[in-house]
Amino acid sequence: MSNPVIVALDYARAPEALSLAQRLSPESCRLKVGKELFASSGPELVEExxxxxxxxxxDLKFHDIPNTVAGxxxxxxxxxxxMINVHASGGRRMMSAAREALEAFSHRPLLIGVTVLxxxxxxxLIDLGYEESVEQRVMRLASMxxxxxxxxxxxxxxxxxxxRANLDDDFRLVTPGIRLAGDSAGDQRRVVTPAMAVSSGSDYLVIGRSITGAxxxxxxxxxxxxELNLSL
Known part of the structure; x- marks a missing residue:
């Protein structure tokens, strides 16, 4: 397994995010920039x-009409x-438009769909009017x-x-809600440890508070x- 750990920079401002990044190594992890940090710090932070x-x-989770998402x-x-992502619940036309928007890039980013948070x-899900279980809805959106x-x-x-059992082997599974044993789940409902996630078939593990809050x-x-038996 090569560099599966994605550290979520869940900070409000760039200085805190850069301070942590400077203590980490690109060989040991990748980094995630979410909505709050990107809204406050913009493309300049990504470039840094x-x-x-x-x-x-x-991690901006685009969800809008197809043309807007493509742009x-x-x-x-x-x-x-x-890597970038869109909400799979935006539907086939929106996701296809997003994928087509990347075809001209020689080194395009991975395009990932968000299933159920x-x-x-x-x-x-019941409150939103869905009759499917979480697993059924995730399977539907992932297949789409x-x-x-x-x-x-x-x-x-x-x-x-x-x-993993129903989709191609090269279809990437990105797993948030990862917590080290003993850590609080916080506002996440469906959480697991890193080793459990990898053994379940996850390719990339998004880890925030267990690292940033330590x-x-x-x-x-x-x-x-x-825990993942990776070299340090």
Missing amino acids: LQKLGFDVFL AVRAVANLGVW TSMSEQD AAESGLDGVVCSALEAPTL ADPLHALQRVRQ
């Missing part, structure tokens, strides 16, 4: 992280990021993403075994890599 040598997952995907791809429970030409999906490791983030990252 890339200058440090990191692959960047730009947004094209714009962030021009930043040279490693790991903060959501079965009751949340694969048929639309996406490279993979964001899902909980709890759904990963079903997806007294020693570098040591926490080393714990993750040790």
